[in-house]
Amino acid sequence: MTAQITVTEGGIPHNTLMIYGIVGSLVLIYLTYLNTVTGTQYFSFLGGLGAIAALIWGSSTIKRLCSYGIGTGVPSAGMLAFGSGVIAMLLATKFGIASPIVALVLGFVIGAILGYIANNILAMKIPVMIQSIAELAAVGGMVMIGFSAMATGSFTFSPLSVVPVEVLGATVNSFGASLIGGGIIAAIFMLGSIALQHGFNACLGPSEKQDRTLMLTAEVGFLSMLMVAIFSYAFLGLYALIINVIISVIGWYYTYAQYIALSKRDAAAWLDSKPIVELEGA
Amino acid sequence: MSALGGAPAGGAAMDPISMVIGLVLAVVFIGITFVLAPLAVIPLIGIIVGGVLIGFGVHFVPVGGAPAAMGQAPGIATGVAMLAAGAGLAGLFGGAWAAEFGVVVATITGAIGGGLLMAITCLMVNVIYVFGMGIPAASGKVEKDPITGDTQAEYKSQGTEGHGLPFISFVGGVLGGLFGGGGGTLIYIELLTVYEQYLPSIFNATVEQIMPVAISLAGMFAIGMFLVNAVLAAYNITGTIEGPHDPKFKRFPRAIVASLVASALCGLVAILIVVVNLNLTI
Numbered sequence: 001m002t003a004q005i006t007v008t009e010g011g012i013p014h015n016t017l018m019i020y021g022i023v024g025s026l027v028l029i030y031l032t033y034l035n036t037v038t039g040t041q042y043f044s045f046l047g048g049l050g051a052i053a054a055l056i057w058g059s060s061t062i063k064r065l066c067s068y069g070i071g072t073g074v075p076s077a078g079m080l081a082f083g084s085g086v087i088a089m090l091l092a093t094k095f096g097i098a099s100p101i102v103a104l105v106l107g108f109v110i111g112a113i114l115g116y117i118a119n120n121i122l123a124m125k126i127p128v129m130i131q132s133i134a135e136l137a138a139v140g141g142m143v144m145i146g147f148s149a150m151a152t153g154s155f156t157f158s159p160l161s162v163v164p165v166e167v168l169g170a171t172v173n174s175f176g177a178s179l180i181g182g183g184i185i186a187a188i189f190m191l192g193s194i195a196l197q198h199g200f201n202a203c204l205g206p207s208e209k210q211d212r213t214l215m216l217t218a219e220v221g222f223l224s225m226l227m228v229a230i231f232s233y234a235f236l237g238l239y240a241l242i243i244n245v246i247i248s249v250i251g252w253y254y255t256y257a258q259y260i261a262l263s264k265r266d267a268a269a270w271l272d273s274k275p276i277v278e279l280e281g282a
Numbered sequence: 283m284s285a286l287g288g289a290p291a292g293g294a295a296m297d298p299i300s301m302v303i304g305l306v307l308a309v310v311f312i313g314i315t316f317v318l319a320p321l322a323v324i325p326l327i328g329i330i331v332g333g334v335l336i337g338f339g340v341h342f343v344p345v346g347g348a349p350a351a352m353g354q355a356p357g358i359a360t361g362v363a364m365l366a367a368g369a370g371l372a373g374l375f376g377g378a379w380a381a382e383f384g385v386v387v388a389t390i391t392g393a394i395g396g397g398l399l400m401a402i403t404c405l406m407v408n409v410i411y412v413f414g415m416g417i418p419a420a421s422g423k424v425e426k427d428p429i430t431g432d433t434q435a436e437y438k439s440q441g442t443e444g445h446g447l448p449f450i451s452f453v454g455g456v457l458g459g460l461f462g463g464g465g466g467t468l469i470y471i472e473l474l475t476v477y478e479q480y481l482p483s484i485f486n487a488t489v490e491q492i493m494p495v496a497i498s499l500a501g502m503f504a505i506g507m508f509l510v511n512a513v514l515a516a517y518n519i520t521g522t523i524e525g526p527h528d529p530k531f532k533r534f535p536r537a538i539v540a541s542l543v544a545s546a547l548c549g550l551v552a553i554l555i556v557v558v559n560l561n562l563t564i
Binding site (some may be wrong): 070071087117118177 | 295296300301363364413427435459487495499501505506512513516521522536539543547548551552554555557558
């Protein structure tokens with residue numbers, strides 16, 4: 001199983017992408033803190049953009065890991081990433097302002113141990129296994145925390161699990177109406193893991209191109225972000241919701257158009273399909 | 283891989299040094315839990331047992347993957363991540379409804395939920411194979427079905443490793459569902475007891491008030507651990523297995539150690555969420 005099946009040619013080196021992904025997602029998720037500084041909710045969408053930065057990095061990692069032929073299919077890597085990522089993310093939210101950094105570090109630690117288990121105890125013997133699973137767990141944690149920050153405008157445990165609700169004119173703390181208590185985190189879990197694994201799963205094979213794969217990941221990421229924008233209706237004001245939706249739709253349209261253009265570029269031939277002409281009297 | 287005449291990838295070899303390192307890590311994780319949250323050690327043991335049940339159960343499930351979808355290998359035509367998520371979540375939903383009746387009833391209910399889903403899946407898979415694709419059920423790994431004694435070779439098409447779901451695979455699928463559903467429910471119930479114990483004092487609220495958060499947290503952690511254990515077990519069988527009669531089944535001791543270490547790690551992180559309380563003001 002140590003033979004590398006697909007050879008990646010050209011494109012941005014993986015380590016460069018990883019640095020872009022780490023820095024980009026951390027900076028963008030931390031920029032949602034502007035909500036607290038300015039006392040508004042308009043900067044929540046930056047959390048979603050941070051999640052997409054992490055998704056693009058994770059898609060490159062999945063490509064690197066799955067090019068070795070792990071035998072279980074690409075989706076399993078996405079599931080492992082988010083299974084360990086959600087564990088890292090939920091603990092990290094307890095660390096207040098340090099949450100995104102803790103999610104990243106904790107994801108790397110949990111992933112590295114899981115990678116060691118897979119590579120040595122289960123004898124997978126894949127050279128990039130430990131590093132890849134460590135990266136994937138960190139990506140899972142960052143995507144979860146980014147989307148959570150986008151939906152609620154915050155990334156710490158208390159705002160994610162308790163929200164004030166007005167009942168009969170009095171304000172009470174509601175646990176059931178929060179992101180964690182309401183179970184919306186489960187939907188974010190699946191939206192993120194679909195976006196993470198779909199890019200390479202759909203584009204793998206001969207003449208796979210890095211820019212096309214990553215563009216598809218970004219496109220699916222923006223679709224997931226649109227869903228998260230709709231979730232934010234439960235937590236944010238109307239204007240913040242409108243900003244979230246508009247940014248998601250613009251991002252999705254741009255990446256979708258780009259992806260179609262790249263697909264046309266890579267296709268052997270492109271014939272604009274026309275309806276079948278029905279012959280008269282036939 | 284055996285179609286090519288080569289040795290099965292990964293092999294059944296065990297790496298004793300890695301095993302010992304893994305077990306030491308598991309003991310360290312349990313020790314950390316004992317120091318930080320002494321009351322959570324017994325639930326952690328329950329979580330580890332649940333994780334091991336999941337890892338063991340995956341080995342029973344006839345996972346066919348892409349070759350099965352083309353009718354070239356026996357098993358259910360999808361990957362472990364999908365099957366495990368289906369059986370595990372069905373079990374988890376069943377068990378969660380019965381949570382108030384205690385650990386034993388809830389675990390058995392969860393096991394029945396998982397087993398029922400796998401039984402329905404296996405039945406419908408065979409209906410589609412036999413009446414949709416027009417292929418009989420035949421195993422490529424054994425001469426006779428270990429339970430019914432039916433010979434297999436006459437029904438096996440040349441150039442394939444068998445096809446459809448023979449009776450032994452069907453039984454294996456149901457057994458795997460029982461183990462997986464029961465294990466997932468056990469993790470959920472144990473985490474729920476920990477959260478019911480610690481969360482009220484953290485939020486300064488009653489048990490009834492924090493239940494949505496406790497249930498959601500326990501559910502998310504249980505799903506995360508379920509996927510981690512299932513994917514690690516899938517790596518152990520390199521993606522596909524016919525059922526308990528498959529030679530790959532003998533690799534299960536490795537998966538048990540792997541699940542033990544991974545569950546101890548994930549369980550520790552899941553318990554730490556009630557211990558760490560750095561609500562740095564934001």
